[in-house]
Amino acid sequence: MKKLNIKQHIFAFFRSAKLIYQSDKKHAILLLLLAPLQGLSPILTAYFVARIVSQLAQPGGSAGYAELLIGWGLCTLVNYAAAPVSLFLQGELTDKLSNSIHCSVFDKVAQIEDLKTAEDSKFLDEIQVLQDEVSFRPVNLIIFTVNTIGALITVLGIIGGIAQYHILIALLLILSLIPQAVVLYRLQGEAFDNLVQRSPLSRQLNNYSDILLERAYTKESRLFRYGHYIKNLYASTFNQIYQNNCRMRRRKLAVSILFFALGALFCTLTFGYAVRGAIQGAMDIGDIALFASYIVLANVTLTGMADDCAMLYDTILFMEKYFSFIDRVPAMANGDRMVGAEGITHIAFKHVSFTYPGTVEKALSDVSFSVSQGENIAIVGLNGSGKSTIFKLLCRLYDVDQGEIQINHHPIAEYNISSLRGEIRIAFQDFAHYDLSIEENIFLSDVDHPDLHANALKAAEKVQAQKFINKLPGKMLQRVGKRAKDSVDLSGGEWQKLALARALFRRGSVLLFDEPSAALDAQSADAYWHTMQTQNADRKSITLFITHSLSSIAFVDQILVLEMGRLIESGTHAQLMQKDGKYASLYHKQIKHFESMQQA
Numbered sequence: 001m002k003k004l005n006i007k008q009h010i011f012a013f014f015r016s017a018k019l020i021y022q023s024d025k026k027h028a029i030l031l032l033l034l035a036p037l038q039g040l041s042p043i044l045t046a047y048f049v050a051r052i053v054s055q056l057a058q059p060g061g062s063a064g065y066a067e068l069l070i071g072w073g074l075c076t077l078v079n080y081a082a083a084p085v086s087l088f089l090q091g092e093l094t095d096k097l098s099n100s101i102h103c104s105v106f107d108k109v110a111q112i113e114d115l116k117t118a119e120d121s122k123f124l125d126e127i128q129v130l131q132d133e134v135s136f137r138p139v140n141l142i143i144f145t146v147n148t149i150g151a152l153i154t155v156l157g158i159i160g161g162i163a164q165y166h167i168l169i170a171l172l173l174i175l176s177l178i179p180q181a182v183v184l185y186r187l188q189g190e191a192f193d194n195l196v197q198r199s200p201l202s203r204q205l206n207n208y209s210d211i212l213l214e215r216a217y218t219k220e221s222r223l224f225r226y227g228h229y230i231k232n233l234y235a236s237t238f239n240q241i242y243q244n245n246c247r248m249r250r251r252k253l254a255v256s257i258l259f260f261a262l263g264a265l266f267c268t269l270t271f272g273y274a275v276r277g278a279i280q281g282a283m284d285i286g287d288i289a290l291f292a293s294y295i296v297l298a299n300v301t302l303t304g305m306a307d308d309c310a311m312l313y314d315t316i317l318f319m320e321k322y323f324s325f326i327d328r329v330p331a332m333a334n335g336d337r338m339v340g341a342e343g344i345t346h347i348a349f350k351h352v353s354f355t356y357p358g359t360v361e362k363a364l365s366d367v368s369f370s371v372s373q374g375e376n377i378a379i380v381g382l383n384g385s386g387k388s389t390i391f392k393l394l395c396r397l398y399d400v401d402q403g404e405i406q407i408n409h410h411p412i413a414e415y416n417i418s419s420l421r422g423e424i425r426i427a428f429q430d431f432a433h434y435d436l437s438i439e440e441n442i443f444l445s446d447v448d449h450p451d452l453h454a455n456a457l458k459a460a461e462k463v464q465a466q467k468f469i470n471k472l473p474g475k476m477l478q479r480v481g482k483r484a485k486d487s488v489d490l491s492g493g494e495w496q497k498l499a500l501a502r503a504l505f506r507r508g509s510v511l512l513f514d515e516p517s518a519a520l521d522a523q524s525a526d527a528y529w530h531t532m533q534t535q536n537a538d539r540k541s542i543t544l545f546i547t548h549s550l551s552s553i554a555f556v557d558q559i560l561v562l563e564m565g566r567l568i569e570s571g572t573h574a575q576l577m578q579k580d581g582k583y584a585s586l587y588h589k590q591i592k593h594f595e596s597m598q599q600a
Contacts, residue, residue, distance in 0.1 A: 009313070012320045016141055023097040031089040034082055035146055039153025041079040042301075043161065046293035048072035054286025090142050097138040104326055105130055113417050114332035115397045116357050121200070126325055128203050129318075137318050144312035151305035158298045165291055169270055201241050208234040270295045332399065335414040343509025344407055344423045345373040347394065347542060352403035354389060363389040365565045366403070371542055371558070373509070376532075378545045378553040380583065381562035387546045388429060389565075391512050394544075395424055425506040429514040429546070431499035435481030438469055441498045445506040459505035464527050465497040492519040500528065511543040517552070525549070550587045559583060 021028045048071045055068060109127070112118050162169050211217050211230050221227055275288065348370040355362050364386045371377050379387045392398055393405060396412055405412040407420065425445070434441045442456040449455055457476060460466050472478040472488055480498075481487045490498075496519040503511065513532075517525035529552040532543070547553060554573040561569035561576070561583045569581050576583040 008320065009316055012316050012323060013312075015323060016316065016319045017145070019100070020093060020097055020142060020145070023100045024093050027089045027092045027096075031086065031093065031142075031146060032149075034086055034089065035149040036153050037078055038082045038086065039150040040157060041075050041082065042154060042297060043157040043294075045072060045075040045079060046290060046297060047161075048075060050286040050290030050293065052286075053289045086146065090139075090146065093142050094139045097142065098134070101134055101138055101322065105134065105322075108326055108328065111330055112328075113330060113334070113396070114399070115392070117331050120357070124203065125200055126321070128200075128206075129321060130325065132202060133318055134322070137315055137322075140311060140315045141319065144308045144315060147308040148305060148312055151301050151308060154301045155298065155305060158294050158301065162291070162294050162298070165287070166273065169273070201237055205234060205237050205241070208237065332396070332417070333413065334417050336416060337410060337414040338416055338419045339407070339423050343373075344542060345509070346406075346408050347371050347510070348406040348409075349390070349393075350404045350406065352393065352400050352405060354393060354398065354401050356389075356398075362565050364393075367562075367565070367567045368403075369558075369560055369567060369570060371544070373540065373542055375558065376543045376545070376556040377558050377560065378547060378556045379560045379562065380547065380550060380553075380586065384564075385562040386565040387562055388514055391426065391428075391514055391544070391546065394510075394512070395426065396420060423508045424510045424512060425503045425508040426512040427496075427499045427503040427514065427516055429518065431496065431502075433481060433495055435479070435483045435487065437474070437477050437479050438472070438498070439476040441480065442501045442505050445502045449505065449507065456501070456505060459501040460497075462504050462531055463497045463500040464524060465494070465501055468494050468497075493521055493524060496520060497524070509541055511541055513544070514546045516545065516547065517549055525552070529553075548590075550583075550590050 048068050052068045052072065109118075112123075117123050208230050211221070212227060212234065221230075270291075349367050352364055352367045353362055354364045367386070367390070379390060381387055393400060394412075396415075396417060399413065407415060412420065434444060436444070438460070439453060439456040442459050443449060443452045453476065457466070460469055460476070468490075469475060469478075472480075479487045480490050482489055496516075500513070500516055503513065516532075517528050520528060529549075532545070533555045545553060545556070553559065557572070558570060559573060559576055560567055561581075563582060569576055569579065569583050571579065577587065
C-alpha cells in the first residue's frame with residue numbers, strides 16, 4: 001500500500017466536494033444544510049428523554065413535562081423526516097454527478113489522439129477500473145461525505161455532553177477512534193490496491209464472458225464445443241479475484257468484531273461509572289438515562305463514523321485515480337498549423353520507418369513516395385507488408401520512428417490534429433458496426449454536415465446500398481445491429497457498404513479505402529470500382545486504395561508494391577507488368593486463380 005499522503009487526500013476531497021457542488025448547486029447546498037440537523041437530532045432527542053424522566057421522577061413533575069414532550073416530538077419529527085429528504089437530495093445529486101463524471105471520462109478518452117496510448121495495457125487497466133467503479137462511486141462520495149459530516153456533528157455534541165459529567169471519559173471517546181480509524185484506513189487502502197491490481201484480471205474475466213455469451217461467437221462455440229474450456233478459464237480467473245477479496249473481507253470482519261467488543265466493554269465500564277454516581281447521589285435518574293444514551297450513541301456513532309470515514313477514504317482513492325486520469329496530458333503533441341481551404345494537395349513519405357509498440361520487427365522500413373491532388377494511388381502487397389500502417393500514420397494515429405511525413409510540404413506533426421483528420425475520408429478494413437439507424441451509421445463520419453438525411457441518402461446511393469435499404473421496414477431510419485428489439489442485422493457486405501458510404505459522406509480532400517470490396521459480392525464489387533473510377537473525375541481529391549483485387553486497379557495513376565515493410569516497386573499497371581517483377585507475379589497468380597475458378 002502506498003504511504004499515507006494527508007495533503008494529497010485532503011486536496012482530492014475538496015476537489016471532489018467542488019465537483020459535487022458544481023454538478024447541482026441547489027441540491028448540494030440543501031444537503032449540506034440538512035447534515036447538521038441529522039447530526040444534532042439524536043443528541044437533542046436523548047436530551048429531552050432524559051429531562052422528561054427527571055421531571056417525572058420529581059414530586060409533582062407530571063405538570064411540567066408537556067413542553068419537554070413537544071421538544072422531543074419536534075426532534076423526532078426532524079429525525080424521521082430528514083432521512084427521506086436526504087435520500088431524495090442524494091438521489092438528485094448522484095444522478096447529475098454520475099452523468100458529469102461519465103461525460104468527463106468520455107471527453108478525456110476522446111482527447112487521446114494516439115493509438116499507442118489507447119491500446120496500452122496500463123491505459124486499458126485504468127479504463128477498466130473506471131468502467132467498473134464509476135457507476136456507483138459518485139453515490140458513495142455523496143453518501144459517505146454526508147454521513148461523515150452528520151456523524152461528526154453528533155460525536156462533537158455527545159463529547160460536549162459527556163464532558164459535563166467527566167472530561168476523561170470524553171477524551172477516551174476521542175482517543176478510541178484513532179486506532180480504529182488507522183486500522184480501517186490500512187484495510188481500505190489495501191482493498192483499493194487490490195481493486196487496481198485485479199483490473200487486468202477483470203478484463204480477462206469480461207473477455208471470457210463475452211466469448212461465452214456474445215452472439216458474435218455463437219456459431220463457432222456451438223461447432224467447436226470449446227465452452228467448457230473457456231468456462232474453466234473464467235472460473236480460474238474468478239477464483240483469483242475471489243481469494244483476494246475473501247482475504248480482505250475476513251480481515252475487516254475480524255477488526256470489526258474486535259472493535260465492537262472493545263466498544264461494548266467501554267460502554268459497560270462507563271455506564272458502571274454513571275450507576276456509581278447515582279448511588280452516591282451525584283446524578284439523578286434523568287442524568288443516568290442521558291449519560292447511558294450518550295455512551296451507547298457515542299459508541300454506535302463512532303463505529304459508524306470510522307466505517308464511513310474508511311469508505312470515504314476508499315472513495316477518495318478512487319477519485320484521486322479519476323482526477324489523475326482526467327488530468328492526463330495527451331502523449332501526442334498537437335500542432336498549430338491548420339489545413340487551408342484548398343485542403344490537402346500533396347502528401348509525401350520521406351524515408352519513413354515505424355515499429356508498433358511492443359514489437360521488434362519494423363512495420364515500415366525506409367518508405368518514400370509522394371502523391372498530389374487529383375491522383376489515385378493503389379497500395380498492394382501480401383498480408384503484413386505494412387499497407388494499413390501507411391494509412392494509420394497518415395491519419396496520425398501513430399508518430400513515425402524515423403523519417404518524416406509531409407502534408408502540403410510541411411511536417412505532419414506541425415498540423416492541428418483535428419484540422420488534419422478533418423480532411424480525411426476513410427473506410428477501415430476492420431470497420432465498425434454501429435447499433436444505430438442506417439442514416440446514423442452513414443452520417444456519424446461528419447455529424448456537422450448540412451442536411452444530414454439527404455446527404456446520407458446520396459452516399460448510400462453511391463455504393464448501391466439503397467437496394468437493401470429499401471427492403472428494410474424503416475428504410476434509412478431502420479435501426480440495425482443486434483442490441484435493440486426492433487434492430488435488423490445485416491450481412492457482412494451490407495455492413496461494408498455502410499462503411500463505404502460513411503467514408504464518402506464525409507467532407508474532405510483525401511480518400512482512404514482499406515480493402516474496400518473485401519466483403520462485397522462480385523456484382524457489388526464491380527459497381528464499387530466503377531464508382532471509384534468516376535469519383536475523382538474532377539481531380540480535386542487524393543485517393544489511396546489498399547486492395548488485393550489487382551484486376552480492379554488498372555485505372556489508378558500509380559501502384560505502390562510493399563513487401564515486409566519496404567517499398568519494392570512503384571509505377572502504373574502497364575509499367576509494372578512490363579517490369580515483370582513482384583506485382584506482375586501477383587497479378588498473374590490472381591488471374592490464373594480466377595480463371596481456374598471460372599472453369600470449375
